Each structure stands twice: as structure tokens, then as C-alpha cells.
Amino acid sequence: MDxxxxxxxxxxFESFGAEVAQLTAEKVGELIPQAQGERSQNLMDATEICQYLGISVSHFYKVKKKHGKKFPTVNIDGAIRFNPLHVEEYFSNHNNKDTNG
Structure with a gap:
């Protein structure tokens, strides 16, 4: 090759690499705030999730204990938190299985 x-x-390749790096940085820049916002805004402790669901804390813990590790939780440095969308989806799927089975 001459x-x-x-x-x-x-x-x-220099311009291609710079373009790929810029596009990657833009995409990561879009995703990081979304992920941080989801974590900080949507996660709830047990009292908050019970208020959100309209159930007692004792009932919530009975259900959580019954389902064990299948129950959707997030562990942040030992603090257990719950994403309300995941908990609602879990209850919805669980109720559908009970009524279909």
C-alpha cells in the first residue's frame, strides 16, 4: 500500500473513532441520568411501599416472607428497597398464576 x-x-479511522467516541459519550450521557433518576425517585423503603400499595406493613412482610427470594427487592449497602413498578408487576403476575392454576 502506498x-x-x-x-x-x-x-x-481517526475521524471514525472520534465519531464513535462522541456517539457513545452522548448515549451514556442520556442513560446515566435516567438510571440515577430511576434509583433515587422510584425506590421505596417498606413503609413507603406499604403506603403506596395501601396495605399494612405486617401483611407486606408476610407476603414477602412467603415468596422469599422471588420477591423483587433492591439491596443498597444492606438497605432493602423496593421499586413500586416491579412490586406491582410481581403481584399482578402472581395473582394471574393463582387464578389460572
Whole structure:
């Protein structure tokens, strides 16, 4: 390959790499705030999730204990939190299985 072709390829890959890096940075920049917002806004402790669901804390813990590790939880440095959308979906799927079975 001659020097002119090598120079062309080097410039092409240099600009291509810069474009890929920029697109990647933009996409990561979009995703990080979404993930941080989801974690900080949607996660609830046991009292909050019970208020949200309109059930007592004791009933909630009975259900959680019955379902064990299948129950959707998030462990943040030992603090158990719950995503209300995941808990609602879990209850919905569990109720559907009970009525269909």
C-alpha cells in the first residue's frame, strides 16, 4: 500500500473513532441520568411501599416472607428497597398464576 492510501486510511479511522467516541459519550450521557433518576425517585423503603400499595406493613412482610427470594427487592449497602413498578408487576403476575392454576 502506498503512503497516500495509508494516510487516507489513518485519517478515516481517526475521524471514525472520534465519531464513535462522541456517539457513545452522548448515549451514556442520556442513560446515566435516567438510571440515577430511576434509583433515587422510584425506590421505596417498606413503609413507603406499604403506603403506596395501601396495605399494612405486617401483611407486606408476610407476603414477602412467603415468596422469599422471588420477591423483587433492591439491596443498597444492606438497605432493602423496593421499586413500586416491579412490586406491582410481581403481584399482578402472581395473582394471574393463582387464578389460572
Amino acid at each position: 503512503a497516500k492510501s495509508l494516510h487516507f486510511l489513518a485519517k478515516f
